Amino acid sequence: MVSLRFILCFLLVSSAYATIVSHDGRAITIDGHRRVLLSGSIHYPRSTPEMWPDLIKKGKEGGLDAIETYVFWNAHEPTRRQYDFSGKLDLIRFLKTIQDEGLYGVLRIGPYACAEWNYGGFPVWLHNMPGMVFRTTNKAFMDEMQNFTTMIVDMVKKENLFASQGGPIILAQIENEYGNVMGPYGESGKAYIKWCANMAQSLDVGVPWIMCQQNDAPQPMLNTCNGFYCDNFVPNNPNTPKMWTENWTGWFKQWGGKNPHRTTEDVAFSVAKFFQRGGTFNNYYMYHGGTNFDRTAGGPYITTSYDYDAPLDEYGNLNQPKYGHLKKLHDVLHSMEKTLTYGNISTINFGNSASATIYKIEEGSSCFFLNGNETSDATISFQGGSYVVPAWSVTILPDCKNEAYNTAKITTQTSMMVKKPNEAEDSPSSLKWSWRPENMDNFLLKGKGQSTTRQLLDQKVVSNDQSDYLWYMTTVKFKKRDPFLGKGMSLRINSTAHVLHVFVNGKHIGKKLIYVFQISIILTYQKLIDLGNQHVENGKFHYVFEKDVKFKSGHNVISLLSITVGLANYGAFFESKPAGITGPIFIIGKNGDETITKDLSAHKWSYKTGLNGFENQLFKTESVSKWSVERLPFNRTMTWYKTTFKAPLGNDPVVVDLLGLGKGTAWVNGNNIGRYWPTFISSENGCSAKCDYRGAYHAEKCLTNCGEPTQRWYHIPRSFLNTSGNNTLVLFEEMGGNPSLVNFQTTRVGSVCANVYEKNIIELSCDRKSISAIKFASFGNPDGNCGSFEKGTCASSNNIVDILTQECVGKEKCSFNVSTEKFGAPDCNGAARRLAVEAIC
Ligand code: GAL
Numbered sequence: 150m151v152s153l154r155f156i157l158c159f160l161l162v163s164s165a166y167a168t169i170v171s172h173d174g175r176a177i178t179i180d181g182h183r184r185v186l187l188s189g190s191i192h193y194p195r196s197t198p199e200m201w202p203d204l205i206k207k208g209k210e211g212g213l214d215a216i217e218t219y220v221f222w223n224a225h226e227p228t229r230r231q232y233d234f235s236g237k238l239d240l241i242r243f244l245k246t247i248q249d250e251g252l253y254g255v256l257r258i259g260p261y262a263c264a265e266w267n268y269g270g271f272p273v274w275l276h277n278m279p280g281m282v283f284r285t286t287n288k289a290f291m292d293e294m295q296n297f298t299t300m301i302v303d304m305v306k307k308e309n310l311f312a313s314q315g316g317p318i319i320l321a322q323i324e325n326e327y328g329n330v331m332g333p334y335g336e337s338g339k340a341y342i343k344w345c346a347n348m349a350q351s352l353d354v355g356v357p358w359i360m361c362q363q364n365d366a367p368q369p370m371l372n373t374c375n376g377f378y379c380d381n382f383v384p385n386n387p388n389t390p391k392m393w394t395e396n397w398t399g400w401f402k403q404w405g406g407k408n409p410h411r412t413t414e415d416v417a418f419s420v421a422k423f424f425q426r427g428g429t430f431n432n433y434y435m436y437h438g439g440t441n442f443d444r445t446a447g448g449p450y451i452t453t454s455y456d457y458d459a460p461l462d463e464y465g466n467l468n469q470p471k472y473g474h475l476k477k478l479h480d481v482l483h484s485m486e487k488t489l490t491y492g493n494i495s496t497i498n499f500g501n502s503a504s505a506t507i508y509k510i511e512e513g514s515s516c517f518f519l520n521g522n523e524t525s526d527a528t529i530s531f532q533g534g535s536y537v538v539p540a541w542s543v544t545i546l547p548d549c550k551n552e553a554y555n556t557a558k559i560t561t562q563t564s565m566m567v568k569k570p571n572e573a574e575d576s577p578s579s580l581k582w583s584w585r586p587e588n589m590d591n592f593l594l595k596g597k598g599q600s601t602t603r604q605l606l607d608q609k610v611v612s613n614d615q616s617d618y619l620w621y622m623t624t625v626k627f628k629k630r631d632p633f634l635g636k637g638m639s640l641r642i643n644s645t646a647h648v649l650h651v652f653v654n655g656k657h658i659g660k661k662l663i664y665v666f667q668i669s670i671i672l673t674y675q676k677l678i679d680l681g682n683q684h685v686e687n688g689k690f691h692y693v694f695e696k697d698v699k700f701k702s703g704h705n706v707i708s709l710l711s712i713t714v715g716l717a718n719y720g721a722f723f724e725s726k727p728a729g730i731t732g733p734i735f736i737i738g739k740n741g742d743e744t745i746t747k748d749l750s751a752h753k754w755s756y757k758t759g760l761n762g763f764e765n766q767l768f769k770t771e772s773v774s775k776w777s778v779e780r781l782p783f784n785r786t787m788t789w790y791k792t793t794f795k796a797p798l799g800n801d802p803v804v805v806d807l808l809g810l811g812k813g814t815a816w817v818n819g820n821n822i823g824r825y826w827p828t829f830i831s832s833e834n835g836c837s838a839k840c841d842y843r844g845a846y847h848a849e850k851c852l853t854n855c856g857e858p859t860q861r862w863y864h865i866p867r868s869f870l871n872t873s874g875n876n877t878l879v880l881f882e883e884m885g886g887n888p889s890l891v892n893f894q895t896t897r898v899g900s901v902c903a904n905v906y907e908k909n910i911i912e913l914s915c916d917r918k919s920i921s922a923i924k925f926a927s928f929g930n931p932d933g934n935c936g937s938f939e940k941g942t943c944a945s946s947n948n949i950v951d952i953l954t955q956e957c958v959g960k961e962k963c964s965f966n967v968s969t970e971k972f973g974a975p976d977c978n979g980a981a982r983r984l985a986v987e988a989i990c
Contacts, residue, residue: 189436212479313355399458448715608729
């Protein structure tokens with residue numbers, strides 16, 4: 150009796166809180182209502198729990214309804230059946246933070262993620278299980294995938310986090326973009342996707358499952374679109390709404406690459422066009438990209454920064470105008486929710502890529518005017534009105550009369566971020582450094598590792614990805630008069646190591662790196678750079694290292710240090726892309742005229758995973774032994790450096806400037822802040838001073854930072870720092886560098902600009918700092934961009950700088966109408982007048 154009462158009571162409580170999430174062909178429905186949903190990706194391990202509330206709050210203030218994240222299997226299950234959900238990996242805490250903010254959650258369990266994350270999120274131990282093939286009907290794989298997926302679902306259910314339980318999660322994802330790579334898997338691929346669908350369905354989460362880029366997604370899976378534009382996407386079932394799971398707000402960065410920028414106008418254009426053409430769910434990938442701490446960057450060669458040019462920058466600052474311009478778009482779209490999701494749709498084509506779409510319900514109608522032409526503006530006549538729609542833009546009229554928004558007309562401020570020196574320290578030179586060498590004697594002189602085989606093994610198999618570093622060592626014996634001791638001997642190594650250091654008898658004889666540059670996730674081209682052989686073989690990440698070597702009679706130790714810089718995360722069968730030194734390896738020489746070769750591939754090879762200093766945890770603050778303050782070396786390979794510093798005052802995000810260093814890993818107070826590589830300079834060419842938002846975006850468009858280090862600044866989350874007392878920075882420098890320039894900085898808004906037409910309201914905000922001066926202001930037809938504005942040929946004679954100084958200086962924000970009453974009425978030959986202003990924060 151008691152238990153029945155209990156059950157009844159439980160049912161009442163849970164049904165009172167449960168939210169019913171479903172869908173029809175038009176939209177996701179929540180408690181029976183069709184919804185316009187705007188969502189943004191924030192990956193929890195790419196920031197810290199201390200940052201989550203602020204990031205999510207900014208998402209909400211930016212007009213988002215939902216936060217989306219992947220779940221990162223290899224982070225949670227680093228060793229089979231040993232789990233980690235602590236700190237940055239506290240998925241439940243992240244989901245509860247979303248809930249606390251009153252937002253919905255979209256949980257992409259995968260468990261394949263891609264995401265420029267190490268190995269796409271798969272644990273390397275999984276690869277090393279016997280008979281394993283990923284993402285196909287392989288029993289071992291399916292068992293493990295099901296095990297992890299079930300565990301995550303159970304964890305989330307236990308906390309009542311699915312909407313069906315009263316929680317925030319409205320959608321779950323299984324797999325990820327399998328449709329893009331499924332061809333090579335043949336019939337097994339098709340069977341696998343069916344299995345995924347059944348498996349997911351059997352977990353009974355009570356909310357719809359999505360499968361992105363999967364046009365054969367079995368019912369009831371919702372197939373969704375990913376890309377820079379998705380307005381042409383048609384779901385595979387009339388009962389599936391048009392959903393966009395990844396609207397790429399920018400792009401990722403690889404070592405050797407430049408800074409990608411996708412213009413605000415183009416992101417807004419893509420979203421408006423998507424909703425114009427019937428879309429009702431849009432998720433920004435990324436809304437906050439964040440940082441690839443530790444060894445989480447994928448690859449190869451994904452940088453530590455995963456800024457993505459997202460609406461919130463790597464550190465969580467508002468990336469303006471992107472953040473604000475999209476917020477306005479969200480407000481307009483939300484205001485039209487009912488018409489967009491219930492309205493009758495009709496379209497008028499005006500030719501020349503111009504069209505109008507009208508959504509009509511009884512109470513009224515809403516309109517979109519699209520001009521898809523890349524160069525010419527369009528004038529659209531509609532119901533007695535005439536509307537100029539700039540090239541490559543969409544105008545939204547919630548009442549089909551008044552323009553509420555145009556994607557190309559930005560009325561949000563542009564914020565210019567600056568880096569400020571650490572006021573808690575005098576200057577970089579005040580940092581006191583100590584150092585110690587990486588102890589490599591056993592490997593360089595004795596060739597002694599942990600295990601041996603008569604074979605060259607894949608790095609993943611030996612190291613299980615416990616480290617970036619793997620030693621391959623062998624000993625070669627020559628008799629006194631051996632022809633291999635003659636002149637012109639060389640060592641030739643076929644390798645896929647991302648970075649390779651070669652030592653013979655303790656001497657560093659050379660290094661080589663692979664250069665893989667991915668222009669898009671679909672299209673990867675590889676280029677190998679080195680001073681020596683350039684070589685791409687059948688599109689494999691493979692090169693030949695060859696250097697002259699002098700061997701001695703007796704024993705010679707060859708020690709090869711193979712380094713990974715993030716494991717591949719994309720492509721069919723990407724798990725079996727080779728890593729490390731694949732061979733063959735030869736010693737090549739001449740005996741008279743004859744070429745002689747010695748194949749070392751089946752020699753006895755000795756292996757050692759990781760470096761000594763990592764094993765001895767030299768990065769720990771407590772490590773005191775054997776650090777020297779004498780004769781600080783510069784440009785020395787395999788060297789550890791350590792210093793202490795004071796945390797910058799205030800709350801602004803902190804970065805460390807590692808210019809002068811080569812390549813390695815950095816820790817702050819024992820926290821691994823990621824790989825650094827400031828000597829990797831991007832090429833001089835391919836950047837554009839001006840960036841035209843018009844025309845289709847692709848990852849090679851609108852690049853900046855040519856000829857500069859791909860990444861010079863590295864994020865140190867505030868929670869890693871002690872506010873009082875000292876903090877410790879430890880660097881492991883692998884290639885050789887100079888730490889004397891290292892310094893700590895904070896990032897903040899330096900100045901804010903606006904450039905808007907009359908009759909708009911503009912708000913200037915220094916993001917909780919006060920506006921200190923108006924540097925430039927002109928009303929008329931001013932020229933230039935933020936930071937380089939100039940008066941145009943027509944300009945108001947009023948003292949605009951004075952007016953705005955009175956209005957804004959000393960305040961955190963100010964807002965005003967750009968009107969002739971306020972700023973005068975200069976005669977600009979009838980053209981609309983603009984106000985350009987730059988304020989210093
Ligand atoms: C998609 C993938 C994402 C991410 C993105 C590029 O194809 O689903 O995980 O890798 O490309 O940033």
